[in-house]
Amino acid sequence: MDDAIYSCYKTAGKIASQARDYGIKLVKEGVCYLEVVNDIESKILKNGAKLAFPVNISINDIAAHFTPSHNDVDLVFRKGDVVKVDVGAHIDGYIADTAATCEIGNTNYSDMLKASREALDNAIGLMKANVNLLNIGKVIKDTIESYGFKSIDNLTGHSLERYNLHSGLSVPNVPSGTGIIKPKVDDVLAIEPFATDGEGHVTSGNSSNIYISSKSIKSKFIRDSRTRLFAMKIRRRFNTLPFAERWCADLFSNTDIILKTLICRMYKTVSSVDRCKKWNCYTDRTYCYCYGRWM
Numbered sequence: 001m002d003d004a005i006y007s008c009y010k011t012a013g014k015i016a017s018q019a020r021d022y023g024i025k026l027v028k029e030g031v032c033y034l035e036v037v038n039d040i041e042s043k044i045l046k047n048g049a050k051l052a053f054p055v056n057i058s059i060n061d062i063a064a065h066f067t068p069s070h071n072d073v074d075l076v077f078r079k080g081d082v083v084k085v086d087v088g089a090h091i092d093g094y095i096a097d098t099a100a101t102c103e104i105g106n107t108n109y110s111d112m113l114k115a116s117r118e119a120l121d122n123a124i125g126l127m128k129a130n131v132n133l134l135n136i137g138k139v140i141k142d143t144i145e146s147y148g149f150k151s152i153d154n155l156t157g158h159s160l161e162r163y164n165l166h167s168g169l170s171v172p173n174v175p176s177g178t179g180i181i182k183p184k185v186d187d188v189l190a191i192e193p194f195a196t197d198g199e200g201h202v203t204s205g206n207s208s209n210i211y212i213s214s215k216s217i218k219s220k221f222i223r224d225s226r227t228r229l230f231a232m233k234i235r236r237r238f239n240t241l242p243f244a245e246r247w248c249a250d251l252f253s254n255t256d257i258i259l260k261t262l263i264c265r266m267y268k269t270v271s272s273v274d275r276c277k278k279w280n281c282y283t284d285r286t287y288c289y290c291y292g293r294w295m
């Protein structure tokens with residue numbers, strides 16, 4: 001990996017992790033989700049990176065992939081909530097993806113939080129080029145189970161490439177699935193353990209409010225001029241990275257309904273909300289193997 005790219009990753013990683021830690025401190029009883037996502041996203045931009053994906057706020061049985069829409073002003077944190085804050089920043093397309101979890105006002109789930117954090121540390125300890133990723137899944141599962149929780153088997157970490165958040169390689173949270181492909185030197189991987197006191201699987205729920213521009217949208221073939229302009233602006237602004245409906249409010253001076261309809265019609269949701277049967281939590285970080293070390 002050349003020095004310039006490595007330094008983009010390092011800077012993106014630093015800005016994303018600062019924003020994550022800043023964001024976790026903002027999560028308090030009575031505070032609105034929207035306020036927190038807006039503050040975290042502003043912080044990333046102010047520090048000189050761009051947003052790799054909308055800040056995710058996933059609470060309690062929602063394991064991942066929720067972001068509030070611009071009018072979700074009634075979504076407010078409550079005491080006892082287990083809150084996952086997932087943050088992505090990029091420099092010139094080189095992405096850092098990182099998350100942390102907190103519990104508001106209680107300590108009922110301290111062990112669960114500790115289990116996934118320790119699983120992450122153990123996974124990082126084993127990670128190197130050519131490692132069998134099933135061994136990473138095994139150490140994550142064993143660590144989480146040693147605390148009496150389950151490791152979610154159908155959410156995984158992933159590899160990242162320039163302007164590509166999920167570039168093909170999965171980092172499993174249990175020792176099954178993708179063991180054959182091994183990471184190479186310079187691969188960038190996000191390791192994302194999830195501990196739960198539920199069943200250890202997620203099912204897909206409602207829309208996440210997160211969208212992505214698909215390659216099949218060719219703006220020059222869109223007949224309606226207003227829609228065409230909108231598609232061009234979306235592509236220019238977000239390229240191939242996920243975006244939130246609330247990031248598009250200024251692209252259309254017209255009503256919310258037109259905006260929402262256009263987005264829903266033209267762009268696929270990047271994923272639905274992933275929901276557990278019961279409480280859960282997770283932490284993740286992005287690591288880059290380079291010159292024999294993980295950054």
Ligand SMILES: [Co+2]
Nearest residue numbers: 097158190192
């Ligand atoms: Co990720």
